[in-house]
Amino acid sequence: QITLKESGPTLVKPTQTLTLTCTFSGFSLSTGGVGVTWIRQPPGKALEWLALIYWDDDKRYSPSLKSRLTITKDTSKNQVVLTMTNMDPVDTGTYFCAHSTSGVGEFDPWGQGTLVTVSS
Amino acid sequence: QSALTQPASVSGSPGQSITISCTGTSSDVGGYNYVSWYQQHPGKAPKLMIYVVNNRPSGISNRFSGSKSGNTASLTIAGLQAEDEADYYCSSYTTSRTWVFGGGTKLTVL
Numbered sequence: 001q002i003t004l005k006e007s008g009p010t011l012v013k014p015t016q017t018l019t020l021t022c023t024f025s026g027f028s029l030s031t032g033g034v035g036v037t038w039i040r041q042p043p044g045k046a047l048e049w050l051a052l053i054y055w056d057d058d059k060r061y062s063p064s065l066k067s068r069l070t071i072t073k074d075t076s077k078n079q080v081v082l083t084m085t086n087m088d089p090v091d092t093g094t095y096f097c098a099h100s101t102s103g104v105g106e107f108d109p110w111g112q113g114t115l116v117t118v119s120s
Numbered sequence: 121q122s123a124l125t126q127p128a129s130v131s132g133s134p135g136q137s138i139t140i141s142c143t144g145t146s147s148d149v150g151g152y153n154y155v156s157w158y159q160q161h162p163g164k165a166p167k168l169m170i171y172v173v174n175n176r177p178s179g180i181s182n183r184f185s186g187s188k189s190g191n192t193a194s195l196t197i198a199g200l201q202a203e204d205e206a207d208y209y210c211s212s213y214t215t216s217r218t219w220v221f222g223g224g225t226k227l228t229v230l
Contacts, residue, residue, distance in 0.1 A: 037219075039221075046123065046209065046221060046222070046223045046224040047158075047160075047166065047209050047211075047221040047224070048221060049211070049218065049219040049220060049221055052218075052219070060217055060218050060219075061218070062218060063121060063216060063218065064121075096165055096166070104154070104171060104172060105152075105154030105156065105171070105172070105211075105213045105219070106154075106156045106168055106171035106172070106177075107156065107158070107166075107168065107211070108167075108168035108171070108177060109165075109167075109168070110165040110166055110167070111165065112165055113165050
């Protein structure tokens, strides 16, 4: 059974850097074809794809946020970390991580999500 | 990249069928079969319902089906049930080697 759980600060100040961790079980990021992605959702709004990292360290970023995002993996800890710089109140929302499979392009399953509020 | 276009809302009565459209471009929906659909109930994480245009994950009812024609993908739910009331999102792979979601559709079961 695959499970994922997001963790990180619930409140960050404008201009600060956000660091979120996705801790997973039931699969390994050293297995060919496996990936982990990050997706966010502002309150009451639509999902927005942010970034994805594959087992071979191939990294993909949303073109509109690429300059602010970094995604890394720690295979030994079964963790994927997303950092987002220069946080702004518009970045407030729930951040989800999810498992993905290369060649299929699906996001399944998802973590429960973690709500991040950007406010001074 | 722009978000895929979905109707803001659709509705139907129990037992009826509804279809939700997801329109993109030749750079995303029209160019790849990596189109997925997700169901999200209030306060919950999204759940994969359809992948690779028309494939159902294990455990998903066969009342849910997907299709694609040109730059538009569609999700059809047959035999509507009260528990189908939720938000639905499509997603697609893009020529930029990234992903994009639709704006979401709120399904109301009357």
